[in-house]
Amino acid sequence: MNWKTRIAGGLLLACAVVAVPAFAGSLPDHEEFDATLQVPFRSAGARPVTMHFSYPGATPGTQVAWEVALLGHDGSELRAWQGHSALGTGSTQAKVLWDGLGRNGQAVPSGYVTVRLRAVALDGATVARIGSGLPGQALTLAQQRAPELVEEQRYDVLVGAVAAPVMPHFQALRQHNGTTTALSPMSATSTGGLPYTIYFGNLHSQTNHSDGGGVLSTCVGAQNPQSGAYGPSDAYQYALNDGLDILMTSEHNHMYDGSTGTNTSASPTTAHNLYQSGLQAASTFNAAHANFLAIYGLEWGVISNGGHLNIFNTPSLLEWEYNSSNQLIGDVFTAKSDYGSLYALMKANGWVGQFNHPASTGQFNIGGTDLAYSADGDTVMALAEVLNSSAFSTNTTETETSRTSYEAAFNILLARGFHVAPSSDQDNHCANWGASYTNRTGVLIPSGTALSLASFLDAVRARRTYATEDKTGQIVLTANGHVMGERFGNSGPLTLAVNYASSAGHTAQRVQVFEGVPGGNGAVTATSSTATTTITPANGDHFYYAKVTQEDGKQLWSAPVWVTQGAGGGDTTPPTVSASESGTSGTITLSASASDNVGVTRVEFYVDNALVATDTATPYTATLDSTTLGNGTHSLVAKAYDAAGNVGTSSTVSFSVSNSTGVDTTPPTVSASESGNSGTITLSANASDNVGVTKVEFYVDNALKATSTAAPYQATLDSTTLANGSHNLVAKAYDAAGNIGTSSTVSFSISNGGTAAELVKNNSFENGTTPWTQTSGVITNASGEAAHTGSYKAWLDGYGSAHTDYVRQQITIPATATKATLDFYMHIDTAETTTSTAYDKLSAQVITSAGKYVTLATWSNLNAASGYVEHAVDLSAYIGQTIQINFYGVEDSSNQTSFVIDDVSVKAQ
Missing domain, CATH: 2.60.40.10 (Immunoglobulins)
Incomplete structure (x- = not known):
């Protein structure tokens, strides 16, 4: 058995210029740089200061420049350390030991000292912004030229006896x-x-309705949308078992199309139905568990150049993405990152929100101002997180050490004029809802009032919450x-x-x-x-x-x-107020008469205990679409406020809604047909309606393929976008009233000709390194390992010490392909003697055009065997995309393992 000899270059690294990895552009949510700080509050000896850095979207080797400073009670700097660390596969950590002394070697006096961490990740985009890739200069330049890129965390520790x-x-x-x-x-x-009972909640988590619900044994980050193992009902049961009173599953609004980008083939009906199924799951769980509150809602927005916020009580899916047929993939259009308009929409509908993990800069921007105040926003945004445990923790013993503070942003929101109360959640993406740490949001509900969505929202609107790291x-x-x-x-x-x-x-x-x-x-x-x-x-x-x-x-x-x-x-005198309602269908009018010894500042209208409108000037009126209410009896209450914060509440007014049912309820009739089995095939439909057909949609194998808005209703389709064999066609016809007619299913066959095309160039490594990208020396004809064919191969690791190698090539899989497969031969030999522990690993990965690393399969020293073994991995999920095929090997500090790869092939057909 032979392996490579490691070159002694440790001393050279200290004086070498650090290479800056390329940055692949805008990253999906949760692939941004994050830094957390862990310091013992008390310490009898040297105190470790541990820094955790996470950046799932970064290229391995990306440098993180950091500084830890000790600040006195007056903000003066007592001591500081600087350094830099290289990210591995998405994360790394660094540590300094503080001996209790200041920079002059004198003991820091007893009291409270602030430990401050500042860090910046030197990806390509950051280097372009600040003008340097040298870690020693990065923090200073970033604070001057791009302060929003600097992550800052603070934690106060106790020195001596106080x-x-x-x-x-x-x-x-x-x-x-x-x-x-x-x-x-x-x-x-x-x-x-005080007449309140405390209910402990985790108001921020995800399931497989978006990018959560990951299996704990394999969960290391956000899941691909709708790929996780567990859904809302699983989450509610887990949280109940863990002792929580409230769990909100807050699903990313833009992932109901099944992607982190825009899925142009997405069906609005499928997205709508998924959201409604989540609301139903919460309702069903609540009906069976009276002492627990399951909440299903949205986490709206994106992190980068945006900001995440929860909406606790929207019955509709809010979206900004459209499919290729120009259909909104949701129920209500909301422009991406337009927070002013979103707040206005929330206010008009009585929706309540929470700022999720708010950053001090770069988020919730209106008119060029970050964390910008608006009167509508102040009405609807009731909570803001001050601390969370790690979103990707798999801890189930409530001992997670990676936690992030947002107290600085919370203070900015208050100073801007927002009336927000604090919350502390877990943002769980793995299947450990509420179990990663002991932090909770405490919600104060009047004693004797049943736990329900209505009583929860009343408490949140009243800002009666607190945030705690200790659930006791x-x-x-x-x-x-x-x-x-x-x-x-x-x-x-x-x-x-x-x-x-x-x-x-x-x-x-x-x-x-x-x-x-x-x-x-x-x-x-x-x-x-x-x-x-x-x-x-x-x-x-x-x-x-x-x-x-x-x-x-x-x-x-x-x-x-x-x-x-x-x-x-x-002023301690509340306003007096009375309420009235007129109309039973169409546009109904809500009215209030209000007076105060000083002056009324606003009147709120509540229908069935939900805030539906606010008016700030007399006459106090609001209109409401009756179709947003079910037929039957409803209740109206008006609340009047004065400048001193006194509140007057009207008596309850009952009123009835009787929405007309005399509209068109007759769906169109429609039949479908298909002609051709290769090349360009034709999809046809005959449709008629008692009033008129507005459009016809063609679905092949339950996927929307085309829309026609005029007779004759036809569409063409490239047969190579379908696999050979049998397929199903269904046509749906719509009328102006929204009635839908669905055809019978029509079966047809596809028979495409042609042979598979090879997409990998120099796939046997015999023609140098082009167009492969590699770590030094991976592509080699060294005699220590034989090639599968020819003389050259890709030899990853084999050093017998901590080492990382990769070899990768960019390919484009044609959009016309129906199947794509990665095939390669690999030989693994190892000096490891264990039969149970995977010390050294190689992963076959895809790097997407957005820079996301997706691991397809992993092997280790446990898979060592004589000779080459052929491996095949399906790449059909990446048809139509430009990707990089990446082989990524990581070796630990002793006992070599060699991963030798040859004859790499990706064929599309």
Whole structure:
């Protein structure tokens, strides 16, 4: 057995210029660069600072430039480390050890120190933006020229001994499982009980309706849309079993076509039905589990040049993509990344949202401003995540160490003027819904009120939530008797009380109360470090929220209170309001009469407990399409608000809806036929209707192939887009009323001629390295390993030390192909002696035109055998695409394994 000799180049690397891998353009969601920070809150010795870097879309070898800095309470830099790390297959990590000393070798005084991580990935696009690929210059240049590319994370740690704060006595709220948490440390102050029960939720996760539901043993990232093993019902049952009260499966709105891009062959009906099946799955699960709330909704938007947000209660699939027949692949058109219009649509329909993993820059842009405020957005966006555990964690013991903070973006949203409460979720893409970590969103619902979508939305609209890293902890901020989430007027002193409890015996090590001015776009600053604080705010608007850090370092964030401070006694009088409705069908009118001792600022209209409209000027009216309501009796309530945040609620008004059924309900009649079995074939239909046919669609094997809008209804199709053999044709005819007639199924046969075409050039490696791309020395005629044919082969790894090799070639599979197959011969020999552990691995991969790495098959030292073995992999999923065939070998630090490949073939027919 022979293998290669590793060249001793470790010292050379330190002074070499780092090569910058090419960047393949815009990446799908969840293939962006991400950095997380892990630091022990307490430490008796050297404290490890661990940095996790993830970039699934990056080329292996991409450099990450990073800096870790220690900041004092005044923001001054106490010490810093810089370095760079190379990404492997999508991720890497780095670590520094802090010995407790500052840059001058002196011990850092007791107190709280902020550990700050800044990092940037040096892909081709970033290098083009900042003008350098040298890691030593990258962070400085990126902060100057493209600050939105720099990932920043902060975490406060305890140095030495600091006295814990005195906490007020807090009569802990009842949790949904029927227990009441233990009391926190007490002082003489008592807040009394609050009439709420806490429900713990994970409000952000995916299933196989989009890019989630991955099997834990193989899940390493986002799944291809609709390819995961598990759906919404599985997720709800898993979360229930894990002790959650609420789970939202928030599916990516643009993946209902089965792709991360645009599937021009997608059927709008299929997409609509999939979304509706998710709503039904949640409804069915809730009917069978009264003590659990299953929520099915959308995660709208894209991360890059956009921003993800959840919509909790839309009955419709919102979309911006069209298929090749110019059909919207959804129910309601929403322009991509147009947040102003989306907020307006949400407000008009009473939909409620959450900002998901918001970045401080580059997201939620309106009119050139990131995280831009709009009045509509303020009405509908009720929550914003402050911390999540890793989206691709497979942890099932709630001990995930990779967590990302979004507290900086949360503060910006508050300062912009958004009234948002904090949440903490898991964004699960693997099948461990709620189980990766102990973080939760706590939702406060009035005690005695049943858990339902309506009561959940009421609590969210009232901003009565908190975020916690510890599912046993509670935090409730009160202010002069007002509970977090409230907006109220005040004059004179304001007493803020931070109430904390833990059912696991944890204690509060640190309390921070933060203050800012809504709409002022200024800084959010810590105004107090005590649990009970009395201040007299300056006249004007303020918000306050609290943060508790437990003795184990886990954190809890309260919802804010919003206070309008003024002179005098303060307005505490709520408006008076009454409601009325007119009309039973078509456009119905909702009206309200409202008055206040100072002035009414807005009136909200609720139909069946759902917010459907808001009016800010008298006369307070709104119109509603009656067809959005079912026939029968409904309820209307109006709520009136004044500038001090006082709310008046009308009596409930009952009204009836009777939508006309006298419209055209007769579907067209239609029959289908097909002619030809090769070349250009013809699809035909005869269709008629009592009013008129508007279009005919032709479906072959259940896939929409063409649309005709005028008689004679015909379409042609290239037979080579179909495999030889039998196929089915169905025609669907539509009328102006939306009625659909479907033909009987017509069977026809295809018989294409021709032979398979070879797409790989220099497939036996006998003609040099062109057009292959390789790591150094892979294509070789070295005598240590024999070729399958000829003298040359591709020899990956075989060094007996940590090493990565690849060899790849770009090909284009014709759109006219019906089948494409990758075929190659591989010989594996190894010095490993194990019969159970795969230490060294080779993967056959596809790199898509978007830069996504898709692993087709993997072999290891366990597959070693004498001689070559032929392998075949189906590439039919990539017909019509330009891709790279990539063989990628990774060897560990000892005992060589050689992966030798020859006679690579991709044939399309």
